[in-house]
Amino acid sequence: MNKYVDKPAGEESLYADRVRVYPRAVRGIARNVKWALLIFCLSVYYVLPWIRWYRGPGRPDQAVLLDISTERFYFFDVTFWPQDIVLLTGGLILAAVGLFLVTSLFGRLWCGYACPQTVWTDLFMLVERWIEGDRNARMRRDAGPVTLDKVWRKLAKHGIWLFVAFWTGGGWIMYYVDAPTVTMDFWAGRAGAGVYGFTFLFTATTYVLAGWAREQVCTYMCPWPRFQSAMLDEQTLIVTYQGWRGEPRGHGKRDATTAAKLGNCIDCMACVHVCPTGIDIRDGVQLECIGCGLCVDACNDIMDRTGQPRWLIKWDTLARQAELAKGQAVEAIRLIRPRTLIYLSVLAIAVIAMGTGLAMRSLLEVSVQHERAPLFVRLHDGALRNAYTLKLVNKYDYDVNFTITVDGPPRATLQVAGASEVPGSVINIVVPADSVGAYRVFLDVPPGGKEAPNTDINFLLRDTTDGILLKRNANFMGPGARAGG
Numbered sequence: 001m002n003k004y005v006d007k008p009a010g011e012e013s014l015y016a017d018r019v020r021v022y023p024r025a026v027r028g029i030a031r032n033v034k035w036a037l038l039i040f041c042l043s044v045y046y047v048l049p050w051i052r053w054y055r056g057p058g059r060p061d062q063a064v065l066l067d068i069s070t071e072r073f074y075f076f077d078v079t080f081w082p083q084d085i086v087l088l089t090g091g092l093i094l095a096a097v098g099l100f101l102v103t104s105l106f107g108r109l110w111c112g113y114a115c116p117q118t119v120w121t122d123l124f125m126l127v128e129r130w131i132e133g134d135r136n137a138r139m140r141r142d143a144g145p146v147t148l149d150k151v152w153r154k155l156a157k158h159g160i161w162l163f164v165a166f167w168t169g170g171g172w173i174m175y176y177v178d179a180p181t182v183t184m185d186f187w188a189g190r191a192g193a194g195v196y197g198f199t200f201l202f203t204a205t206t207y208v209l210a211g212w213a214r215e216q217v218c219t220y221m222c223p224w225p226r227f228q229s230a231m232l233d234e235q236t237l238i239v240t241y242q243g244w245r246g247e248p249r250g251h252g253k254r255d256a257t258t259a260a261k262l263g264n265c266i267d268c269m270a271c272v273h274v275c276p277t278g279i280d281i282r283d284g285v286q287l288e289c290i291g292c293g294l295c296v297d298a299c300n301d302i303m304d305r306t307g308q309p310r311w312l313i314k315w316d317t318l319a320r321q322a323e324l325a326k327g328q329a330v331e332a333i334r335l336i337r338p339r340t341l342i343y344l345s346v347l348a349i350a351v352i353a354m355g356t357g358l359a360m361r362s363l364l365e366v367s368v369q370h371e372r373a374p375l376f377v378r379l380h381d382g383a384l385r386n387a388y389t390l391k392l393v394n395k396y397d398y399d400v401n402f403t404i405t406v407d408g409p410p411r412a413t414l415q416v417a418g419a420s421e422v423p424g425s426v427i428n429i430v431v432p433a434d435s436v437g438a439y440r441v442f443l444d445v446p447p448g449g450k451e452a453p454n455t456d457i458n459f460l461l462r463d464t465t466d467g468i469l470l471k472r473n474a475n476f477m478g479p480g481a482r483a484g485g
């Protein structure tokens with residue numbers, strides 16, 4: 001009977017009670033790789049915000065910081081500005097296509113080994129096993145009456161889970177605000193409501209998702225399993241049960257008489273009992289399988305104990321398994337095929353585009369806006385004055401001194417509003433490091449020349465350190481000019 005169907009045809013329920021999964025501990029290659037990745041991922045997550053990176057006085061010294069207040073994303077030596085959103089979007093596209101490529105080559109490696117849901121669930125299960133014991137002990141205790149032993153173990157488990165969840169939630173906040181500062185402020189009660197609110201939110205999320213929801217997140221909440229099937233084909237390396245070798249399954253010793261009738265699978269259920277999603281890999285490819293390979297480890301152990309060849313469950317392609325089932329010679333694993341070539345090409349294009357974009361990224365940006373109300377004013381000495389707003393973006397980690405001239409009406413003078421400098425044909429503006437400056441600039445043309453309603457001019461801004469020249473087109477308006485003209 002289908003586990004989702006408990007009523008006659010036409011009355012099937014779309015709801016199925018959760019069958020609690022009690023994964024058993026296992027040792028082997030997949031488990032060791034998972035432990036190594038778990039340690040690596042958690043270390044990166046918890047340690048990264050504490051790495052300091054000097055960027056100059058007055059600038060954040062946190063290596064990785066998404067500073068919402070200043071709208072900057074600091075990543076070691078690179079600072080991303082809101083204007084660099086295209087590069088960040090490109091980075092996300094790069095990661096997505098990389099994931100498509102890995103999935104099409106090796107199945108759900110991401111899900112089984114590096115997805116945060118998997119990593120934190122593994123950590124929570126480790127705590128659970130440490131306090132409540134392995135699968136059988138946990139099942140026995142859960143089915144039994146409430147005892148002091150049961151209560152203290154449950155309390156201890158949930159206490160440690162909450163502690164881990166709290167450090168995880170707090171760690172997340174540290175990517176947005178200076179880690180040492182927010183830590184001190186948090187415990188001194190000086191942090192903002194947002195810090196406390198989001199720490200609580202991420203603590204609760206981690207506790208619920210990794211402690212309680214676990215495989216339900218992968219099976220029902222995550223959209224990835226739904227569309228990853230579009231990336232898999234019969235040449236993808238996935239965790240697969242070699243049915244042709246294992247069946248007919250059955251208990252009992254393999255000797256000369258039974259060996260001919262029974263396959264290698266002794267139906268011990270070890271592969272099912274270690275599975276974090278509680279499925280039976282022998283049923284074939286399933287949406288719930290996250291490709292963790294723990295069933296491979298479990299079965300290898302059983303094969304060793306029963307004196308049979310290892311790898312009854314292994315990483316292989318469906319195409320090769322179909323050939324093996326028919327007793328045909330198997331072809332080599334084909335990593336290069338049209339699907340992977342397409343992903344590789346898109347990935348290469350994205351890498352080149354991103355690299356070029358990053359290398360060519362201008363660290364100085366200038367815009368000139370002509371003030372519209374009024375378009376011009378006549379000064380008491382008869383000169384015509386136009387006003388402009390110059391927006392100067394300095395993404396360098398040092399101050400930049402600009403000399404500004406105008407290529408336009410002869411004898412025109414420039415002046416920064418509110419500055420003490422006398423008007424002249426050249427003005428200087430210093431834009432502090434890592435900042436945006438908006439300056440109101442007057443351009444005055446003395447009387448005596450021919451006055452046109454609209455004259456094309458260019459603002460020429462030269463960075464005096466590097467000699468970089470930036471040119472921005474604008475208009476100088478006179479009598480007869482119309483707004484928008």
Ligand code: SF4
Nearest residue numbers: 265266268269271299
């Ligand atoms: S662990 Fe191996 S032998 Fe045991 S049930 Fe699974 S496939 Fe069969």
Ligand code: SF4
Nearest residue numbers: 275289290292293295
């Ligand atoms: S079936 Fe095997 S590979 Fe798939 S989730 Fe379960 S243990 Fe992991």
